[in-house]
Amino acid sequence: MGVEPRLIDTDVHNSMADPKELLPFLPKVWHQQWLEGGVGTEGAKTFTSIGLYRKDADPAEGVKPASDPHFLLEHHIKNNQIDYAILTGTPVMNAISLVYDPDYGSVLARALNDWTVEHWLKVSPHYKGSIHVNVSDPEAAVKEINRMASHPDMVQIIMSSASRLPLGQRFYHPIYEAAERNGLPVAIHPGNEGLGPTPPPTPAGYPTRFMEWENILPLNFMGQVNSLVCEGVFEKFPHLKFVAVEGGISWLPHLMWRMDKNYKALRDTVPWLKRLPSEYIKDHIYLTTQPIEEPADPQHLVQIFQMCGAENMVMFSSDYPHYDNDNPKLTLAAFPKEMKEKIFAKNAVKLYGLDKKVKDVERV
Amino acid sequence: MGVEPRLIDTDVHNSMADPKELLPFLPKVWHQQWLEGGVGTEGAKTFTSIGLYRKDADPAEGVKPASDPHFLLEHHIKNNQIDYAILTGTPVMNAISLVYDPDYGSVLARALNDWTVEHWLKVSPHYKGSIHVNVSDPEAAVKEINRMASHPDMVQIIMSSASRLPLGQRFYHPIYEAAERNGLPVAIHPGNEGLGPTPPPTPAGYPTRFMEWENILPLNFMGQVNSLVCEGVFEKFPHLKFVAVEGGISWLPHLMWRMDKNYKALRDTVPWLKRLPSEYIKDHIYLTTQPIEEPADPQHLVQIFQMCGAENMVMFSSDYPHYDNDNPKLTLAAFPKEMKEKIFAKNAVKLYGLDKKVKDVERV
Numbered sequence A, B: 001m002g003v004e005p006r007l008i009d010t011d012v013h014n015s016m017a018d019p020k021e022l023l024p025f026l027p028k029v030w031h032q033q034w035l036e037g038g039v040g041t042e043g044a045k046t047f048t049s050i051g052l053y054r055k056d057a058d059p060a061e062g063v064k065p066a067s068d069p070h071f072l073l074e075h076h077i078k079n080n081q082i083d084y085a086i087l088t089g090t091p092v093m094n095a096i097s098l099v100y101d102p103d104y105g106s107v108l109a110r111a112l113n114d115w116t117v118e119h120w121l122k123v124s125p126h127y128k129g130s131i132h133v134n135v136s137d138p139e140a141a142v143k144e145i146n147r148m149a150s151h152p153d154m155v156q157i158i159m160s161s162a163s164r165l166p167l168g169q170r171f172y173h174p175i176y177e178a179a180e181r182n183g184l185p186v187a188i189h190p191g192n193e194g195l196g197p198t199p200p201p202t203p204a205g206y207p208t209r210f211m212e213w214e215n216i217l218p219l220n221f222m223g224q225v226n227s228l229v230c231e232g233v234f235e236k237f238p239h240l241k242f243v244a245v246e247g248g249i250s251w252l253p254h255l256m257w258r259m260d261k262n263y264k265a266l267r268d269t270v271p272w273l274k275r276l277p278s279e280y281i282k283d284h285i286y287l288t289t290q291p292i293e294e295p296a297d298p299q300h301l302v303q304i305f306q307m308c309g310a311e312n313m314v315m316f317s318s319d320y321p322h323y324d325n326d327n328p329k330l331t332l333a334a335f336p337k338e339m340k341e342k343i344f345a346k347n348a349v350k351l352y353g354l355d356k357k358v359k360d361v362e363r364v
Helices: A019-025 A028-037 A069-078 A091-098 A102-121 A138-148 A170-181 A210-216 A218-230 A252-269 A277-284 A299-308 A337-352 B019-025 B028-037 B069-078 B091-098 B102-121 B138-148 B170-181 B210-216 B218-230 B252-269 B277-284 B299-308 B337-352
Strands: A127-132 A154-160 A186-189 A242-244 A285-288 B127-132 B154-160 B186-189 B242-244 B285-288
Touching: A019 A028, A091 A102, A091 A127, A091 A154, A102 A127, A102 A138, A102 A154, A127 A138, A138 A170, A154 A170, A170 A186, A210 B218, A210 B252, A218 A242, A218 A252, A218 A277, A218 B210, A218 B218, A252 A277, A252 A299, A252 B210, A277 A285, A299 B252, A299 B299, B019 B028, B091 B102, B091 B127, B091 B154, B102 B127, B102 B138, B102 B154, B127 B138, B138 B170, B154 B170, B170 B186, B218 B242, B218 B252, B218 B277, B252 B277, B252 B299, B277 B285
Parallel strands: A127 A154, A154 A186, A186 A242, A242 A285, B127 B154, B154 B186, B186 B242, B242 B285
Antiparallel strands: none
């Protein structure tokens, strides 16, 4: 007959010795996602079975792709006859501005910059570095820029395109003042949209699957460029240049036309602007090629470039070692020679002052 | 010498008899915003001194623009020789899906539909109505669609493009099932982005000034189209059509190219898709012209249309009586005649079945 229960514990956290325990209970098609990604709530970026890296970019079994500067020199720089490679780190490194504790973010920035100098810039003059900053503490970011700017191989400041606030807002202006004063462009890089304290990656919320997420990353770049121009950043800092890395290109005509049209009716809401919004974009924004859009008719992309003057704004980027990285021998094959020369080197030489700063690179 | 205080109230809410009391203390350039918009925290949409309406669209002093169906017939429909006008209400009406209480949103939907029939559709066969639904309660929305769908002059369902969740997600599928079953397209309309329970209108947060906000509204449309396609809505509901009203057009090539390229590498993350994403867009998405992009070279817009097949997807819209409404005599002036005929009427005739449903419209 038993006895009446006298003590019931209503919250005991049983655990799993190994994630593999779940496999017999899970349909096979989901096994890889469970083993590699777990429940996967740590960010808005969702799972992809093909992974984020080229399968041949590991220097050795079990060593992370693009983690060995000597292997990378052989596998990428020499194979593709690249004169200079701008190192941008990984999206995880760019996420230091999204850490909740600003002090931890700032010490990570400092450590990453010293690591970049020690592990990479000393290895080869082909490598040029990006100064990591924690933008959630602009005062600390300015100190770090001032500390690193004099290094001859640090050619830009890099930060996450994902941010707590639109990047044109005054909160960030001390960083732009330091960038302009030190003659360094500011690059933004995607991959952390929707992560941590940032808003959702679309104005309606979070995508569900990886392709949807990957498709929609340029939205944030459009919003950031719009914010930078409308807030008057380029009137306040007339020598500042921004580099929108890996954010797409073909959205430029639409954004420029819409901004210029609205400026005619609504310019009293942005009284500090003295020129058409598209003129600020053309003079201050650079973009990078990968992942370049690939219309069925390659001439359509040439037309897009011609519509917005992109040949003077776009710079080649491989995105090595990511799965979708671009080979310079195949990129922009349909483009006229003169446009290609600008995109493959001339625009970057001008922006980063590479012709002046470095004399000792042997052509690979 | 005084006495020691014995009672201190540390929170007394003093008020203002009239907002004008503040004017002597406020710089003059801000007076209009304070008087018309107040502090202005009720939504992400910011203030514009020129207002949202044409100055000549008031039927009489103190009467709201576009609130008198007889005046609108004379001032807009007859003046511009419009055969049919699809009534879309105001952004405030479209916001019923963003009310926190779903029951209030649903009764408002029902009331708005009965008001549309009584005040507008009975006045003239030139008017065609949109069925308002509260999408925050899909079951109630389906009931309202079923109640209104048989009205011969209700030609589509309308909802706010601003939403709590991306519109492709399964939460909304019962609404799409009802739309498809009743042969009604689903239109989305902007203006409430960032309002109430919706995420910020950009992936980095809230714009500060009206031009910045107005520039960036299409982001949400790109996100919603991407969500609808990637979630497989058009495989599940193969006869469903969506109308992206007032969300811009020239972003289409970029989005299509990016989606199609990613599909090649990442299609295992969206296994329900059987065709290129751009093919779903071409077959299921319609867009409207106003505010049409206006490049310095009008041929650039023609090129954009040709790149993505927009001549079969785009329909004329005036956006009357808004300040930036378009005059059909001036819109698309540089476009070839055949494209203009499709955009001015043929595409809408096909989508809304207007040739079949209505016989008694006299050409104005």
